[in-house]
Amino acid sequence: MTQTSGVQVNNGVASSITQSQPLWLLAEVTYRCPLHCAFCYNPTDYDKHTQNELTTEQWIQTLRDARKLGAIQLGISGGEPLLRDDIEDIVVEAKKLGYYSNLITSGVGLTEKRIQAFKDGGLDHIQLSMHDITEEINNFITNTKTFQLKQKVAAMIKGHGYPMVLNVVIHRYNIDHMKEILEMAEALGADYIELANNQYYGWSLVNRSQLMPTREQLERAEAVTNEFRATGTKMKIFYVVPDYFNDRPKKCMNGWGEVFMIVTANGDVLPCHSARSLPNMQFPNVKDSDLGWSWKESPAFNKYRGDSWMKEPCRSCEEKEKDLGGCRCQSFLLTGDAEAADPVCSKSPHHHLIEKAIEDAKNPVIASQPILFRNDKNSKRIISGELKELTDKFHALP
């Protein structure tokens, strides 16, 4: 028996036809969002893609095509997917096709009527984002007044017999409340909680110094999580490791083009959420490319499959199969070279960039710079180049 993480890789050989299958389809159906979270991983130039979203018919065709390729877990995400009024239709089609479907939501826009329609349509579960136990931090980090609403939505999800899956992005402002967050989740009747230590892409990268906790905070939070697990709680706790504080990088997306396929609001087909931040890449789009070709044969999906693209120190590293050199986007965003080793790795010649980021976050002057919240106005300012100085620091724009 193997978990999804044990899914075959193509033995390190880059070939024009892959044997891998997209088990996960993440449908980022819209980039519009009523929340303005400082840690959002969505592209900072998302405002370009709010007027050219796929139609209901295009989404349904995409679901059918991806299912044929083997996709079985469907995430309906965004932005806030509930800002579209056709999620009910997408859910019905997903059920018909045999997907295990998951609505990933902030809860804003979830009404009794809609949740009943999702239940009737066969949606399998709802993942609700929570931010903190305090109204103050919830409202600050999301730049909205949504604390009360989330409590209500959590009860609604439970009331409809759904598994309660909570996702909490962990950052400097809530990390010291880990125990209380876990207790809150248990009190709400959560079946699963994902403690997602912030990773630095999109808006989150621009706000990195303001969001990153200290190593001491992380160690305390991890200890608290382990103590909570030891109480014999029935709640399943997923702890997403904070990669900046590790010696080795994560095996990003479980390998480029191995398991995950992301289709964005405007139809771009990506091997990872942030792939469009890479330079000189032409990603296929469902509006004009066959999905099977996109996954198996497109130059973009084959570019970083296997290990033949690697440079030193990855190429001759005996651990290269474990992490496949980490994250291509992180390498590019921090070093300017997508094929460099992920700087998280202590063997990377750029590892000092990670150490500096951790140091910067401790510097009260840098860490107290104003946060750039994720909203249309700021996205427009980034697209226009007004914030070039800020984004250039991270190569954060194509």
Place this chain on the structure above:
Amino acid sequence: MMVIEHTDVYALAPHHRFQWEDAQNSYVILFPEGMVKLHGGAGEVIKRLDGKVTVGDVIADLKATFPDAEDIESDIIGMFELALSKAWLHKV
């Protein structure tokens, strides 16, 4: 680890789904954020759980269906132990 008795009745845990996947050429169990691919015998065990049959029934049925399989009983018990430890099943 829980002791599996022949008189026990198990069913798929709430929010879990069991189905055949052509693309995987195997049975799978689906649940929030994950999937488990079940090889051969494991799928045959789960397939038989309808919330009514006992562990003993499953063993008898599988022995009858696969008369040439050796030491099938300990494999089946092992499968129940694993599935319970992973919370894919619950006791009815």
